[in-house]
Amino acid sequence: MAIHLFKDAELTQQVSEGTMTSPDSDTYNGTDGESKDRELFLANEQTTLASAINDTTTTLQIVDARFTDGEAIVIGSEQMLVVSGGGTTQLTFERGYAGTTSGNHSSGTKVYSAYNYTGLLIQPIDNAGPSEATWVKLAANQAGLDSAVAGESLNLGDKAHNATLSFWRRVTVPAGTPVQNKTDIKLRVTGTESPVI
Numbered sequence: 279m280a281i282h283l284f285k286d287a288e289l290t291q292q293v294s295e296g297t298m299t300s301p302d303s304d305t306y307n308g309t310d311g312e313s314k315d316r317e318l319f320l321a322n323e324q325t326t327l328a329s330a331i332n333d334t335t336t337t338l339q340i341v342d343a344r345f346t347d348g349e350a351i352v353i354g355s356e357q358m359l360v361v362s363g364g365g366t367t368q369l370t371f372e373r374g375y376a377g378t379t380s381g382n383h384s385s386g387t388k389v390y391s392a393y394n395y396t397g398l399l400i401q402p403i404d405n406a407g408p409s410e411a412t413w414v415k416l417a418a419n420q421a422g423l424d425s426a427v428a429g430e431s432l433n434l435g436d437k438a439h440n441a442t443l444s445f446w447r448r449v450t451v452p453a454g455t456p457v458q459n460k461t462d463i464k465l466r467v468t469g470t471e472s473p474v475i
């Protein structure tokens with residue numbers, strides 16, 4: 279899916295997916311047991327235009343290399359199809375894709391992958407040995423963590439391509455937990471991905 283978890287509202291710190299290059303990590307006192315809360319953010323793949331374009335420009339610069347060939351993106355109300363240059367910051371586009379109208383776009387305008395989402399679910403899982411998924415509580419806001427059920431999924435509902443959703447997680451390490459670098463608890467994001475029409 280063209281959707282990712284981030285540790286900050288500015289969406290600069292993406293939580294790594296399947297690697298430990300940038301995990302949502304904390305250090306806990308396992309002797310006495312400890313809980314830590316964090317707000318996480320869910321957003322579409324996105325960047326900004328690095329220069330202005332008019333309604334006929336087919337090659338443009340984006341700030342970060344976020345898209346692949348064959349992918350549709352949204353700038354304002356216009357969709358474009360990435361024809362070439364995927365994986366780089368200079369892309370060639372088919373303008374006015376999916377029945378939208380070509381327009382002028384100024385430098386700094388947001389560029390999103392052209393997907394909307396329904397039925398988004400965040401699920402704590404554990405991929406090694408006994409499950410410690412119950413160390414995780416999820417809630418729509420921090421106050422909700424107190425009454426959240428340990429290990430239970432959180433339903434975030436629907437998300438438009440340009441919306442950022444947020445939720446809170448609480449990880450509780452029980453007292454008497456030995457020293458370790460624990461990497462087996464993950465948050466799985468599922469949902470239905472649909473093209474922006």
Ligand SMILES: [Ca+2]
Nearest residue numbers: 406407408410
């Ligand atoms: Ca485990």
